[in-house]
Amino acid sequence: MANEKPTNQKNTAKPNIKGFIEGFIEEYCEYKESISDPGVEYGYLSHYPKRKPPEPTGRPYSLVKEKDVDFININTWATFSEGHESAFQRLEENKKRRLAHDLQKYFLLKELDFEIKLLDLKYKITKRIFIEKPSFESKEKLFNTIQSLLATMNYSFRILDENLLGFGSSYHHKSTMKFDSRRLYEKDGTYPPYF
Numbered sequence: 001m002a003n004e005k006p007t008n009q010k011n012t013a014k015p016n017i018k019g020f021i022e023g024f025i026e027e028y029c030e031y032k033e034s035i036s037d038p039g040v041e042y043g044y045l046s047h048y049p050k051r052k053p054p055e056p057t058g059r060p061y062s063l064v065k066e067k068d069v070d071f072i073n074i075n076t077w078a079t080f081s082e083g084h085e086s087a088f089q090r091l092e093e094n095k096k097r098r099l100a101h102d103l104q105k106y107f108l109l110k111e112l113d114f115e116i117k118l119l120d121l122k123y124k125i126t127k128r129i130f131i132e133k134p135s136f137e138s139k140e141k142l143f144n145t146i147q148s149l150l151a152t153m154n155y156s157f158r159i160l161d162e163n164l165l166g167f168g169s170s171y172h173h174k175s176t177m178k179f180d181s182r183r184l185y186e187k188d189g190t191y192p193p194y195f
Contacts, residue, residue: 017072017131018042021063024142030057041065048146059150071130073113074145076153080121087164088121099163103156110152125153 021044025031030050035043043064047057061076080088088096100118107114113126127149129142 017065021072021142024139025063028139028143032060035062035064039066041067048150059153061146061150065131070132071128074127074129074149075124076149077122077124078153078157084160084164085121088118091164095163099160102159102163106156106159107152110148112149112152123156125149125156 025046030047032045045062047060049058064073116123127145
């Protein structure tokens, strides 16, 4: 009937997650590049937080929506600098295993997915957000997730310092021992850009 009132049906239209993410990156992050991969629906490589020169760039991270899944993976990673690589190679095998064990315990405590490849001198941590939840399109939620993930990575550097350099040492005060996460940006074909 023409005068019939509309029913209270739920809006089943999917939110524009891609547009929301692009807007968030533009506002809060330093965009680097889109991720092109056959298995990726869309993805972005950027730095957080957004900074202006001469301030150093923020930490790198990626937001990746793979095909045929209903979640976004937020990733960040680190590779060893030459100084940390040298310190790691001098460790006894049991101390290398202890380092991996300490990292695993911490990432499990933070409820993160992780991939540790100490023989390749790199590791990655991942937080998954399901996009079907109505609360996903919240700047605060995405902001807090990225900030928490990067804080976890920063704390993992302290774990590495204690194992490689000794308790009380800090990579911030050793210019030759800094972690160089930018090494993964070099497009030498070795690693995909989001890990």
